[in-house]
Amino acid sequence: MSTPSSATTPAAAVLCRGIEKDFGDGEARVRVLRGVDFAARAGEITFLMGPSGCGKTTLISVIAGLLDPSAGAVELFGQDVNLLPPSERVLFRRRNLGFVFQQYNLLTSLTAAENAAVPLLAAGMKRPEAVDRAKALLVKLGLGNRLDSLPSKLSGGQQQRVALARALVHEPRLVICDEPTAALDHATGESVMELLAGSAIHPERAVVVVTHDSRVLRFAHAVAHMDDGLITDSARQTLST
Amino acid sequence: MNYVALRMLMGDRAKYLGLIFAIAFSTFLLENQSSIFVGIMNRTGSQIADVADADVWVMDPGTEYFEETKALKDTDLYRVRGVPGIDYAVPLFKTNAVFRTAAGNFSSAVTLGLDDSTLVGVPRKMLLGSWERLREPGAIVIDRAGYDRLYTGEPLRLDRLLEVNDRQVHIVGISDAAAPFASFPIIHTRYSEARLFVGPQRSQLSFVLVRPAAGVTPDEMVRRIEAQTGLRARTSGQFRWDCVWYYMGHTGIPINFGITIAIALIVGLVVAGQTFYLFTVENLKQFGALKAIGVTNRRLIGMILLQALTVGFIGYALGTSIAAVFFEITASEIATRGIVLLWQNVVGVGVLMFSVVIFASLLSIRRVLVLEPAAVFRG
Ligand SMILES: Nc1ncnc2c1ncn2[C@@H]1O[C@H](COP(=O)(O)OP(=O)(O)OP(=O)(O)O)[C@@H](O)[C@H]1O
Ligand SMILES: [Mg+2]
Numbered sequence: 377m378s379t380p381s382s383a384t385t386p387a388a389a390v391l392c393r394g395i396e397k398d399f400g401d402g403e404a405r406v407r408v409l410r411g412v413d414f415a416a417r418a419g420e421i422t423f424l425m426g427p428s429g430c431g432k433t434t435l436i437s438v439i440a441g442l443l444d445p446s447a448g449a450v451e452l453f454g455q456d457v458n459l460l461p462p463s464e465r466v467l468f469r470r471r472n473l474g475f476v477f478q479q480y481n482l483l484t485s486l487t488a489a490e491n492a493a494v495p496l497l498a499a500g501m502k503r504p505e506a507v508d509r510a511k512a513l514l515v516k517l518g519l520g521n522r523l524d525s526l527p528s529k530l531s532g533g534q535q536q537r538v539a540l541a542r543a544l545v546h547e548p549r550l551v552i553c554d555e556p557t558a559a560l561d562h563a564t565g566e567s568v569m570e571l572l573a574g575s576a577i578h579p580e581r582a583v584v585v586v587t588h589d590s591r592v593l594r595f596a597h598a599v600a601h602m603d604d605g606l607i608t609d610s611a612r613q614t615l616s617t
Numbered sequence: 618m619n620y621v622a623l624r625m626l627m628g629d630r631a632k633y634l635g636l637i638f639a640i641a642f643s644t645f646l647l648e649n650q651s652s653i654f655v656g657i658m659n660r661t662g663s664q665i666a667d668v669a670d671a672d673v674w675v676m677d678p679g680t681e682y683f684e685e686t687k688a689l690k691d692t693d694l695y696r697v698r699g700v701p702g703i704d705y706a707v708p709l710f711k712t713n714a715v716f717r718t719a720a721g722n723f724s725s726a727v728t729l730g731l732d733d734s735t736l737v738g739v740p741r742k743m744l745l746g747s748w749e750r751l752r753e754p755g756a757i758v759i760d761r762a763g764y765d766r767l768y769t770g771e772p773l774r775l776d777r778l779l780e781v782n783d784r785q786v787h788i789v790g791i792s793d794a795a796a797p798f799a800s801f802p803i804i805h806t807r808y809s810e811a812r813l814f815v816g817p818q819r820s821q822l823s824f825v826l827v828r829p830a831a832g833v834t835p836d837e838m839v840r841r842i843e844a845q846t847g848l849r850a851r852t853s854g855q856f857r858w859d860c861v862w863y864y865m866g867h868t869g870i871p872i873n874f875g876i877t878i879a880i881a882l883i884v885g886l887v888v889a890g891q892t893f894y895l896f897t898v899e900n901l902k903q904f905g906a907l908k909a910i911g912v913t914n915r916r917l918i919g920m921i922l923l924q925a926l927t928v929g930f931i932g933y934a935l936g937t938s939i940a941a942v943f944f945e946i947t948a949s950e951i952a953t954r955g956i957v958l959l960w961q962n963v964v965g966v967g968v969l970m971f972s973v974v975i976f977a978s979l980l981s982i983r984r985v986l987v988l989e990p991a992a993v994f995r996g
Contacts (some may be wrong), residue, residue, distance in 0.1 A: 466914075475910065478994070483624075485625050486628075498907070498916070546757070
């Protein structure tokens with residue numbers, strides 16, 4: 377059953393209002409986001425779906441503070457991130473955000489455990505402690521026997537699980553995933569999604585997942601559909617567990 | 618993150634070793650060539666330095682360097698002695714004479730005729746025999762390398778006979794004279810003997826060697842001699858530099874070494890710079906991920922510098938070690954004696970390689986700084 381949700385819910389962990397994003401100048405200028413209102417709640421997984429090129433990646437980049445919007449405001453946990461000076465924005469991202477990319481983007485020379493520990497190392501934690509914490513998480517994600525493997529020795533699904541550990545190890549309040557299952561076969565994608573749903577959901581954490589894959593739709597608490605730079609439809613759904 | 622940076626660097630074994638090799642190669646070549654260059658240039662005036670008893674050299678205004686002298690008039694010696702502030706002024710005759718062994722070996726030799734009464738300019742470092750015996754008639758002191766040249770493979774022995782200009786002379790000492798520029802033997806004898814080694818000439822006075830009286834500096838002495846006699850006077854230090862500059866200006870040596878040194882620098886700069894840049898470019902996605910995760914630009918710059926300085930230091934240490942071993946081996950060879958790895962060159966090359974490494978990393982740093990972190994989402 378789905379019920380319409382308002383983009384201005386006060387409880388929203390992620391709140392976007394009237395986001396516009398242009399690329400290029402003058403003649404070559406293209407408007408990729410055309411006034412996006414979007415919200416995601418803590419404790420939930422919110423899917424962002426839509427055809428290729430509609431602006432999903434651009435929107436999550438703006439949400440993550442990796443891109444500046446041309447207009448509109450992004451609030452994360454009540455903080456307007458665009459008002460932060462650039463240096464503090466990096467620190468805000470380091471503390472509060474976790475990422476999962478379609479191409480995993482692991483560091484090729486680091487072991488699985490070291491890769492998963494990177495956000496802790498970046499925050500200045502001592503290496504043994506950071507790696508121990510990463511290992512504990514990897515064990516939970518079913519990679520206990522591959523802790524010291526290099527990414528090149530791991531399958532795609534295993535690499536994505538390492539990436540998932542890296543996104544969660546520092547207990548961020550917002551996890552952003554861009555097509556986390558697109559590079560994986562169906563069964564593997566399904567199991568990664570299941571792990572994501574099982575490990576990322578936390579009352580104080582919002583999870584935003586961009587995907588094309590309607591087969592994993594059942595993991596979503598809410599779904600926003602996007603087309604041509606606009607949110608066309610937002611719906612909440614009760615999970616059938 | 619330093620650990621992460623080093624692991625990234627060493628993870629790409631081929632580039633890592635390539636970088637170290639390029640820097641080591643460049644370091645070795647630079648230290649090697651620059652030290653040999655300095656060593657050779659040092660030899661151009663090495664006989665000047667060997668004369669510890671004189672601070673000022675007086676010569677004809679037409680004499681530019683040690684090898685080629687225009688003779689002074691005999692009266693010039695007395696004119697120099699007339700300059701106030703002189704402790705002593707003695708003649709030195711420099712010529713080339715051909716010496717022949719009983720076995721028929723012969724060689725042209727740099728022959729130095731020393732003042733008969735004072736023997737000023739006598740070699741201080743004797744390997745065998747004594748310079749006091751130069752007072753004997755027909756006595757000469759020959760340097761070690763010269764002895765080896767005339768008596769190849771034979772042990773050092775005194776009182777052997779040589780023939781020069783139809784005269785017999787005997788060896789009373791074997792000196793450790795500094796290696797000359799051209800690898801001729803160095804022979805010391807008395808002034809009056811040396812004149813007999815060559816055919817009759819107008820004059821045999823090549824230089825007047827001067828020691829200033831206490832309280833008169835060599836520079837002041839030079840000024841007084843030039844003012845009063847119109848001759849050319851140089852302190853030992855100045856005269857050595859004259860020789861260096863003469864060879865710099867009149868031979869292909871600086872160009873030859875310059876080319877090798879330039880090649881070494883370019884190889885270091887281009888190969889190391891290029892490899893390091895490629896390394897960064899290939900890891901750009903990884904740097905992008907780190908940026909997205911929230912690693913600050915300052916931290917990223919620190920990581921890249923750490924990577925660059927690490928390969929730089931290892932390569933430099935390796936190259937310097939190889940250079941040290943090289944000179945350790947060649948220093949004991951007669952032909953290359955006195956040519957050593959100078960600490961000044963090691964430091965200089967260190968500074969140079971440091972700049973190379975910093976320069977190489979600047980391009981990489983720029984690439985990483987302009988990197989759009991949002992690009993990590995794109996395949
Ligand atoms: N840096 C950029 N400069 C110019 N145009 C861009 C830039 N980034 C994205 N675009 C354009 O914006 C549009 C939306 O891109 P975006 O990557 O957000 O789409 P998407 O919904 O994520 O698509 P996909 O499902 O294929 O990943 C595309 O037409 C793209 O070409
Ligand atoms: Mg996309």
